[in-house]
Amino acid sequence: MRWRDRAIVFLLAALTVAGLLLISAFGRPYPVVPAWDGTPQFQADRAWADLVTLATRFPRRWSGTSDRRAAADWITGELRRVGLEVHRDTFAVALGERTSVLMENVWGVSRGTDRADEIVVPLGNYDMAPTSFQAASDTAGHFAAVLELARVIHAMPHRRTFVFLFPDGEEWGMLGARQFARTFPQRGQIVAALSIEDLDPGNLVALGIDGIGQFRGFAPMWMREVSMRSAAREGFPTDEVPPVFEWLQRSILVSFTDQGPFLGQGIPAIDLPGRGDDEALKDRVYHMPDDLVAYMRPAALAAYGRIQERILRSIDALDPIPRESGFYLRLGSDRTVPPLPLLAAQVAVFLPLLAAALVRGRRARLTWAAFADETRGAAAVFMPLLVWLAAVKAMPWVGLMPRYELYPPPPRHPLLTDVGWLPVLVSFGILAAALWMAQRRVRSTRRVEETPGRSAHLAALLILLAAVAGVALADNPFGAVTFLLLPALLWIWVEPCTTRLCRITNAVLVLAGFLVIVALLAQYGALLRIGPYILWYIFMSLAYGQFSLLRLVLALAMTAIGIRLLQITMREQGTGTRELS
Numbered sequence: 001m002r003w004r005d006r007a008i009v010f011l012l013a014a015l016t017v018a019g020l021l022l023i024s025a026f027g028r029p030y031p032v033v034p035a036w037d038g039t040p041q042f043q044a045d046r047a048w049a050d051l052v053t054l055a056t057r058f059p060r061r062w063s064g065t066s067d068r069r070a071a072a073d074w075i076t077g078e079l080r081r082v083g084l085e086v087h088r089d090t091f092a093v094a095l096g097e098r099t100s101v102l103m104e105n106v107w108g109v110s111r112g113t114d115r116a117d118e119i120v121v122p123l124g125n126y127d128m129a130p131t132s133f134q135a136a137s138d139t140a141g142h143f144a145a146v147l148e149l150a151r152v153i154h155a156m157p158h159r160r161t162f163v164f165l166f167p168d169g170e171e172w173g174m175l176g177a178r179q180f181a182r183t184f185p186q187r188g189q190i191v192a193a194l195s196i197e198d199l200d201p202g203n204l205v206a207l208g209i210d211g212i213g214q215f216r217g218f219a220p221m222w223m224r225e226v227s228m229r230s231a232a233r234e235g236f237p238t239d240e241v242p243p244v245f246e247w248l249q250r251s252i253l254v255s256f257t258d259q260g261p262f263l264g265q266g267i268p269a270i271d272l273p274g275r276g277d278d279e280a281l282k283d284r285v286y287h288m289p290d291d292l293v294a295y296m297r298p299a300a301l302a303a304y305g306r307i308q309e310r311i312l313r314s315i316d317a318l319d320p321i322p323r324e325s326g327f328y329l330r331l332g333s334d335r336t337v338p339p340l341p342l343l344a345a346q347v348a349v350f351l352p353l354l355a356a357a358l359v360r361g362r363r364a365r366l367t368w369a370a371f372a373d374e375t376r377g378a379a380a381v382f383m384p385l386l387v388w389l390a391a392v393k394a395m396p397w398v399g400l401m402p403r404y405e406l407y408p409p410p411p412r413h414p415l416l417t418d419v420g421w422l423p424v425l426v427s428f429g430i431l432a433a434a435l436w437m438a439q440r441r442v443r444s445t446r447r448v449e450e451t452p453g454r455s456a457h458l459a460a461l462l463i464l465l466a467a468v469a470g471v472a473l474a475d476n477p478f479g480a481v482t483f484l485l486l487p488a489l490l491w492i493w494v495e496p497c498t499t500r501l502c503r504i505t506n507a508v509l510v511l512a513g514f515l516v517i518v519a520l521l522a523q524y525g526a527l528l529r530i531g532p533y534i535l536w537y538i539f540m541s542l543a544y545g546q547f548s549l550l551r552l553v554l555a556l557a558m559t560a561i562g563i564r565l566l567q568i569t570m571r572e573q574g575t576g577t578r579e580l581s
Contacts, residue, residue: 200276
């Protein structure tokens with residue numbers, strides 16, 4: 001690019017970065033959503049008895065076991081004693097076994113009065129991680145809270161219909177909640193789903209709030225406001241991630257709790273865990289045999305239950321239920337960036353990329369024939385990557401990996417650190433063969449006189465990157481910015497050159513475009529407690545269904561463009577097919 005063009009693109013890039021950094025200036029106050037001001041009727045002694053019963057009578061209620069089936073029978077009996085209309089749904093899933101595993105959801109219905117056609121779903125799973133014993137904090141604590149809430153809500157008239165759901169399979173990708181959200185006959189009438197899930201051992205110090213959807217969606221702000229104000233009335237703060245981490249959550253949209261499938265189906269939902277005062281204890285018992293009743297506190301269960309009851313009664317009192325988009329950014333307890341300025345800032349991120357692509361194309365006299373030529377070159381990298389992805393997804397079906405329905409096994413499962421080298425090596429062998437065949441085909445079909453210069457190639461690649469960004473924006477604007485911001489701002493400065501220093505600079509610019517992915521891998525490796533084994537976890541996630549197919553294809557397209565940039569700019573200056581092969 002000429003210096004004048006560079007100055008224009010640089011100015012656009014500076015304005016883009018400034019717009020993102022100053023996005024809080026677009027924040028607006030969020031209206032107060034009132035919390036119910038009555039007296040909670042939550043009976044802690046009954047809830048504690050339920051906690052002890054589920055944990056000690058069914059201490060191995062892993063999905064598919066006899067303990068799990070016996071627990072479902074006991075839950076059914078308790079719901080009938082409350083007086084609820086009880087339903088059960090059994091469904092088969094793949095959980096790494098040779099045969100399918102039967103899971104079962106149980107729920108009880110308490111009909112409303114004047115708004116009975118609007119349904120509120122409080123839910124808490126009753127299954128447990130296969131590495132745990134008793135699972136007192138994860139899951140008996142929150143289960144007991146939901147069962148007691150069914151008693152106290154049903155005992156008094158309420159306007160809306162409540163469906164108290166106890167799903168199976170939360171540890172395996174929220175399979176029970178996913179089944180319910182997809183098949184419940186009146187799912188279109190659900191106005192709110194509340195995942196009342198995970199009560200930490202020790203003393204309660206805060207109410208957590210999680211709004212991540214499974215593949216799409218995020219908790220609406222009104223549900224977060226109701227939860228925050230209800231907790232405050234009981235004297236507890238709420239624990240939410242800062243805006244920058246919420247942006248990352250919205251970018252990835254991989255949920256680990258039961259609100260996810262509801263949000264994925266367009267149903268307003270939220271997750272409300274109870275935060276404890278002993279992080280070391282929580283880490284020691286999480287998904288481990290030490291998750292015992294002895295570490296739970298009746299006072300914590302009592303406070304947790306009162307907060308949840310206040311939230312449910314606040315929602316029942318709302319008239320009407322707010323109809324809000326989940327597309328916003330929370331800046332604080334009562335401030336949000338609304339959809340229009342937020343989307344404008346996200347789209348503006350890619351203006352420098354578009355400008356650089358147009359300027360380079362004009363300067364290089366890029367023709368449609370030349371653009372098609374480089375598109376074939378990029379496809380020679382992209383298609384083998386796509387073949388590799390298909391091979392990875394085929395591994396469970398050909399018997400080289402155990403087959404799981406949606407997610408890999410839960411944290412602390414031994415499979416997460418037991419790398420399956422055979423499927424990894426086979427898949428990368430297929431990738432190498434596909435790359436060799438694709439490159440050979442490109443060399444055999446190009447003629448020297450049809451090959452454009454490297455400047456035209458770079459212009460074409462920037463146009464392809466802009467197209468990838470456009471699709472990503474349409475799918476998930478948060479993810480588009482998170483994963484494509486660095487490529488969009490760095491790859492525009494890659495230049496054809498002849499010196500070693502220039503080639504090194506190009507390589508640094510291209511590789512730096514992947515820094516966000518590397519950082520997120522490290523973060524999630526720590527979150528899942530597996531460190532470098534996160535690479536094996538991601539391999540399994542690709543083999544199963546933890547990421548949407550469109551986003552995987554977009555990620556491979558970005559990778560192919562980056563590799564192609566390196567191919568073009570790291571070779572000695574030349575002409576003809578040598579420059580491209």
